[in-house]
Amino acid sequence: MSATSLKGSCHCGAVQFEVRTELEPAVRCNCSLCRRKGALMSPLFAGENLTILAGQDSLTLYQFNTRVAKHYFCKHCGIYPFHQTRKDATRWRVNLGCLEGVDAYALEASVADGASLSVVDDA
Numbered sequence: 001m002s003a004t005s006l007k008g009s010c011h012c013g014a015v016q017f018e019v020r021t022e023l024e025p026a027v028r029c030n031c032s033l034c035r036r037k038g039a040l041m042s043p044l045f046a047g048e049n050l051t052i053l054a055g056q057d058s059l060t061l062y063q064f065n066t067r068v069a070k071h072y073f074c075k076h077c078g079i080y081p082f083h084q085t086r087k088d089a090t091r092w093r094v095n096l097g098c099l100e101g102v103d104a105y106a107l108e109a110s111v112a113d114g115a116s117l118s119v120v121d122d123a
Contacts, residue, residue, distance in 0.1 A: 003045070007053075008098040010074035010081050015055035017081060019094050021045040026096055026109040033064060033071065037080055040104045041093040050082060050092055 021042045060075040069086035082094045096104040
């Protein structure tokens with residue numbers, strides 16, 4: 001499957017973005033944050049493939065554990081649209097459930113072992 005340019009948004013529409021990414025292989029992560037948010041994430045893509053179209057000021061940043069990964073959330077509706085990864089700060093993943101015209105439930109997903117990267121308990 002080749003990378004496609006897709007539009008996406010948070011639930012309330014305050015954050016709108018465009019991303020060029022493949023949809024598969026989709027990934028879930030077993031770290032404490034991802035287990036709780038339950039998002040299905042895109043394959044890794046380069047940061048320059050993500051463009052915030054609206055709502056930069058509506059994004060809030062959450063970092064935990066080693067404080068390397070940057071998880072972004074809409075401060076109005078709480079939805080996680082994308083994050084910068086811990087293993088490689090030039091790589092990003094997008095929440096596939098935020099993309100227009102994508103049925104995230106129809107995609108097969110593997111599980112990334114983010115829990116093994118933790119330096120604290122239950123992370």
